[in-house]
Amino acid sequence: xxxxxxxxxxxxxxxxxxxxxxxxxxxxxxxxxxxxxxxxxxxxxxxxxxxxxxxxxxxxxxxxxxxxxxxxxxxxxxxxxxxxxxxxxxxxxxxxxxxxxxxxxxxxxxxxxxxxxxxxxxxxxxxxxxxxxxxxxxxxxxxxxxxxxxxxxxxxxxxxxxxxxxxxxxxxxxxxxxxxxxxxxxxxxxxxxxxxxxxxxxxxxxxxxxxxxxxxxxxxxxxxxxxxxxx
Amino acid sequence: xxxxxxxxxxxxxxxxxxxxxxxxxxxxxxxxxxxxxxxxxxxxxxxxxxxxxxxxxxxxxxxxxxxxxxxxxxxxxxxxxxxxxxxxxxxxxxxxxxxxxxxxxxxxxxxxxxxxxxxxxxxxxxxxxxxxxxxxxxxxxxxxxxxxxxxxxxxxxxxxxxxxxxxxxxxxxxxxxxxxxxxxxxxxxxxxxxxxxxxxxxxxxxxxxxxxxxxxxxxxxxxxxxxxxxxxxxxxxxxxxxxxxxxxxxxxxxxxxxxxxxxxxxxxxxxxxxxxxxxxxxxxxxxxxxxxxxxxxxxxxxxxxxxxxxxxxxxxxxxxxxxxxxxxxxxxxxxxxxxxxxxxxxxxxxxxxxxxxxxxxxxxxxxxxxxxxxxxxxxxxxxxxxxxxxxxxxxxxxxxxxxxxxxxxxxxxxxxxxxxxxxxxxxxxxxxxxxxxxxxxxxxxxxxxxxxxxxxxxxxxxxxxxxxxxxxxxxxxxxxxxxxxxxxxxxxxxxx
Numbered sequence: 142x143x144x145x146x147x148x149x150x151x152x153x154x155x156x157x158x159x160x161x162x163x164x165x166x167x168x169x170x171x172x173x174x175x176x177x178x179x180x181x182x183x184x185x186x187x188x189x190x191x192x193x194x195x196x197x198x199x200x201x202x203x204x205x206x207x208x209x210x211x212x213x214x215x216x217x218x219x220x221x222x223x224x225x226x227x228x229x230x231x232x233x234x235x236x237x238x239x240x241x242x243x244x245x246x247x248x249x250x251x252x253x254x255x256x257x258x259x260x261x262x263x264x265x266x267x268x269x270x271x272x273x274x275x276x277x278x279x280x281x282x283x284x285x286x287x288x289x290x291x292x293x294x295x296x297x298x299x300x301x302x303x304x305x306x307x308x309x310x311x312x313x314x315x316x317x318x319x320x321x322x323x324x325x326x327x328x329x330x331x332x333x334x335x336x337x338x339x340x341x342x343x344x345x346x347x348x349x350x351x352x353x354x355x356x357x358x359x360x361x362x363x364x365x366x367x368x369x370x371x372x
Numbered sequence: 373x374x375x376x377x378x379x380x381x382x383x384x385x386x387x388x389x390x391x392x393x394x395x396x397x398x399x400x401x402x403x404x405x406x407x408x409x410x411x412x413x414x415x416x417x418x419x420x421x422x423x424x425x426x427x428x429x430x431x432x433x434x435x436x437x438x439x440x441x442x443x444x445x446x447x448x449x450x451x452x453x454x455x456x457x458x459x460x461x462x463x464x465x466x467x468x469x470x471x472x473x474x475x476x477x478x479x480x481x482x483x484x485x486x487x488x489x490x491x492x493x494x495x496x497x498x499x500x501x502x503x504x505x506x507x508x509x510x511x512x513x514x515x516x517x518x519x520x521x522x523x524x525x526x527x528x529x530x531x532x533x534x535x536x537x538x539x540x541x542x543x544x545x546x547x548x549x550x551x552x553x554x555x556x557x558x559x560x561x562x563x564x565x566x567x568x569x570x571x572x573x574x575x576x577x578x579x580x581x582x583x584x585x586x587x588x589x590x591x592x593x594x595x596x597x598x599x600x601x602x603x604x605x606x607x608x609x610x611x612x613x614x615x616x617x618x619x620x621x622x623x624x625x626x627x628x629x630x631x632x633x634x635x636x637x638x639x640x641x642x643x644x645x646x647x648x649x650x651x652x653x654x655x656x657x658x659x660x661x662x663x664x665x666x667x668x669x670x671x672x673x674x675x676x677x678x679x680x681x682x683x684x685x686x687x688x689x690x691x692x693x694x695x696x697x698x699x700x701x702x703x704x705x706x707x708x709x710x711x712x713x714x715x716x717x718x719x720x721x722x723x724x725x726x727x728x729x730x731x732x733x734x735x736x737x738x739x740x741x742x743x744x745x746x747x748x749x750x751x752x753x754x755x756x757x758x759x760x761x762x763x764x765x766x767x768x769x770x771x772x773x774x775x776x777x778x779x780x781x782x783x784x785x786x787x788x789x790x791x792x793x794x795x796x797x798x799x800x801x802x803x804x805x806x807x808x809x810x811x812x813x814x815x816x817x818x819x820x821x822x823x824x825x826x827x828x829x830x831x832x833x834x835x836x837x838x839x840x841x842x843x844x845x846x847x848x849x850x851x852x853x854x855x856x857x858x859x860x861x862x863x864x865x866x867x868x
Contacts (some may be wrong), residue, residue, distance in 0.1 A: 191712060193858040213718040223712040223865060226639060228646045228785070240635045241717055270646070 142167050143188070143294065148197035150183055150350070158350040160197075165343075167293070168324040170316070172341030174331065174366065179347040181330040182220065185296050188328075189218055201294055215294035219283035219300075226265050227272035231264050232283050234271060235289070242290035246270075249289075256285045259311045274302040282294065284312070288319065294326045303331045309333075311342050334370070338362045378478070404805070405487050409494060412545070416495040432503060437574035438567040444523055444549055447492070448701060451494050452548055453848045454801055455488060476602050480595070483532060484525075492524035493517070493729070495860050512578045519577040522587040529594040533601050535665045545655060627730065636727030637734075643706060647785045650706065652700065657695040657735065661742055664691055668749040680824040685815050685831070686808060688760030689768070692740045696732040696769055697804055703728065703776035705783040708864040715861055725773075725850050733765050759828040759835070763811055766838025769844045772807060777852050 143165040150158040158180040165171050173181050174193040186192040188199045190206040198205050204212040218224065226234055239249045253265065263278055264285075273281060280303055287295055300316075301309045317340055319325050337344060344362055346354035346369060354369070356362045409555055415422075420432060427435040497517055505513040538544025554566065577583040607659060627634040644650040664687055667673055690697070699706075707714065707724065712830035714720035741760040747754040814834055818827035853860070 189716065191715060191858070191861055210718045213716065213720075216716075218716055220712070221865075222714060223710060226643075226710045226713055229639065233642070237635060237639055240719075241632060285849050 142203075142221065143199070143201050143328075145188070145199050146197055148184075148187065148199060149195045150180075150187060150192070153193040156350055157188070160184065160350075160352055163345070163352065165326060165328070167326055168320065169343060170320050170327040170329065170341045172329050172331065172337040172344040174334065174337060174344060175347035176370075178349075180350040181347055183350075184347070185218075185220055185328065185330065189216070189220070189296060215291075215293040216296070217287035217294070218296035219280075219287040220296065220298040222279060222283075224284070225271050225279070225283055228270055230270055231274070232266065234282065234286065237288055238289050239343075244290065252289055253268065253285065255315065256281070259308060260285075260291075261308070271278065277305060277308065279307070280304060285333060288325075289310055291323070294328070296328045298330050299332065300329060301331055301336050304338055309336065316340055320359065334363065334366050338366065375636070381482075388534060409487060409490070412491060412494045413498075416498040419495065419499045420841065433507070433578065434571070434575065436499070438565075438571040440520070440574050441566050441570040443492075443495075444527065445554070447524060447527055448531075449548065450549055451488060451527055452535065455531050455535065459470065468598065472603055473599075476599055479531070480529075480599060480602065481512055484528065486528075489525060489528055492521050498797050508578050511581070513550065515579075515581055515584045516574070516577045519574065519585045522584070522591050526587070526591050526594045529591075529598040533598045534603075536601070542655075545659065569600050627734070630730055632723045633726035633730055635725050637730040638727075638729055640706075640724075640731055643785075644699075649783075649785065653695065653699045656698060657739060660690055660694040661739065663687060664746050664749075664753070678758060680828070682812075682815070682819060682824075684756045685760060685811055685828075686751070688756040689764060689808065689811050691743050692736055692757060692761040693764035693768060695735045695739065696721070696772060697807060699760030699771070700728075700732060700772040701776050702780070702783065702859060703773055704780040706785070708780070708782035709785060711861050711864045715857060721853050721857065722850050725853060726846065728773075729769065729846055732769055736765050736769075755825070755828055759832040760811065762839070763814075763831045764835070766835030766842075768810065770838070770849060771810060773849045774852070775807070777849060777856070779863070780860060 143163075145160050145163040147162070148158060148160040149156065175181050183192060186258075187194050188201075188206065190199075193207070197370065198207070200206065201212040201216060206212060216327065226237065229237065235249060235253060239246070244252075253260075256264075259281055260278075264274075264281060270280065274282065280300065284297060284300055287297065300312060304312060313336060315328060316329075320327055320340075329337060338359070343355070343357040344366070345352055346356070346366065354365060354367055419436075423432040423435055500513040500517040504516050506517075534544070534547075538547065573583055609661065623638045627637045627641070632638070644654055667681075667683060667687045675681055714724045717723075740757060743757050744754065748758065811831060814830055815827045818830045
């Protein structure tokens with residue numbers, strides 16, 4: 142369970158994020174939508190302790206994120222390329238992660254097997270550094286890495302961006318399966334309303350750093366969101 | 373347009389998150405550069421008299437001319453080590469209707485504005501006025517100084533091409549070594565005298581306008597060649613053909629014994645081997661193993677009572693620690709592209725720093741072992757190396773890292789070779805100076821009050837204490853990274 146309390150991020154006068162309270166129960170697929178600059182990525186970064194909040198706190202499973210690192214053991218995230226080691230090949234990168242998480246080679250193989258369809262033979266076994274991969278493949282590597290090590294909470298920033306249509310569908314299936322089978326909590330930010338309404342149980346709409354809608358009724362989601370974005 | 377590009381460069385540096393650090397560094401560098409240049413000018417003013425002392429009864433002009441080739445060989449070497457290659461964010465300009473040629477002209481001309489290009493002028497202008505003008509008239513003086521300065525400037529363009537083309541390759545290193553041997557060996561072994569071979573050119577310059585005219589043409593030609601090379605290669609893909617076809621650098625087995633830190637040291641090793649800039653640093657360490665040959669064989673530093681010249685400490689620190697001194701200066705910047713990766717793992721940053729420590733110490737050990745054969749020049753040299761090695765891994769390593777953690781700059785390692793202009797430059801060398809004072813702070817008092825060996829022992833003991841308290845000292849640096857993690861991570865994300 143994730144809880145955000147009185148969270149505020151301010152750069153001098155400008156308030157970029159102001160979330161009074163947000164609770165995300167375990168096993169929920171939580172979608173975050175909003176226009177550019179609404180504060181989606183900032184919220185994720187603060188939740189992952191990459192950016193310091195001006196006030197307020199975030200806790201994951203009872204651990205306050207900026208007071209220790211215990212929570213990192215059960216949290217996986219892929220926000221951008223800074224979270225990769227771009228000078229390794231994907232295989233070497235997964236191998237490094239395997240050692241960090243203390244998994245066996247068989248564990249890693251089982252994990253990566255799940256991504257075989259998504260990778261489409263373009264990621265593993267290639268003598269190519271991550272930095273030389275296309276944007277779509279880069280994203281696939283990042284997502285596979287975020288899900289490694291059996292995390293309870295997974296943060297994904299724009300996971301569908303840069304993926305081809307078939308990969309988008311495969312990724313959707315994969316996320317739903319992971320959520321149902323292992324009760325993982327997913328936090329997904331996306332501009333793609335179709336995808337996000339399809340897989341998420343709940344969608345929060347951010348505008349100028351504030352939560353202005355909190356939707357959990359599937360039937361209403363699309364209508365409400367379209368009404369907001371089309372204007 | 374020209375001024376617009378300059379303005380963009382200016383904004384880039386002012387708005388950089390590391391502006392304060394760059395400013396401080398630049399003020400310090402500026403001061404040192406002025407100091408060094410004023411020494412050169414002084415040397416230039418007294419050059420005539422110095423020559424009279426050395427070559428009594430000989431014609432000072434002919435004498436100087438016979439040595440000029442060595443000046444230029446030396447210039448070649450120091451340019452190789454300290455001349456910076458021009459950097460600009462080409463990527464963001466290439467797709468605009470700006471004109472590649474214009475950008476390149478700007479880049480090259482900017483590179484030309486450098487203290488290195490007035491060194492020849494400072495040293496030789498006074499001599500040409502004092503000694504050549506009275507004898508050969510102002511035209512003679514002009515022809516002579518003009519030829520010298522142009523030769524120096526031709527080297528500038530040549531070096532821009534040479535470093536871009538060869539800095540990363542063994543061939544380049546071999547050429548530089550060859551120049552060193554060629555220059556040093558010629559008069560020493562007496563097979564041939566390079567000075568006498570090239571003397572006629574400079575002698576002629578005093579009497580005739582011909583060398584000046586020819587060199588002017590060569591100067592324009594070399595600029596044009598350099599320009600062509602850079603324009604032709606201003607594409608986003610790598611220059612080298614072996615770009616992504618092979619994956620180089622394998623893990624080093626023994627590092628994995630050190631747990632997670634060892635694993636990250638392995639990853640760091642791959643980083644070093646797979647990027648041009650870091651590879652250059654590694655090659656430099658190999659090159660500097662030979663550094664001792666200059667000092668240890670030099671009779672000027674040998675003392676008759678079997679003592680140790682105090683310069684040897686400097687040499688020892690360099691030989692056993694050059695890698696950590698150079699590479700360590702950019703401590704976290706090397707990881708600026710993936711800092712969030714480490715932040716996002718439990719204890720990731722701590723293990724990253726520990727991994728780097730491990731790597732620095734390992735490379736230091738290798739350098740130390742490789743330098744053992746210097747014992748041929750006397751057993752006291754081995755003592756110097758042991759003491760400085762202990763001091764390096766016990767004390768200096770923490771100091772270097774501490775200094776490097778002050779507002780680390782992001783660095784983009786992933787640009788293609790053409791855009792990776794940043795090699796080893798003057799700044800890295802001059803920042804070594806403060807770090808070099810430290811060993812002497814310990815060494816000198818003991819050397820003056822007791823003797824050289826006591827001073828070496830003191831260095832070694834300080835080093836041993838450092839090693840003993842390794843955990844505590846490294847924890848200080850690790851804590852510093854954690855305290856500044858938000859600033860570091862955001863500066864690494866925003867920049868570039």
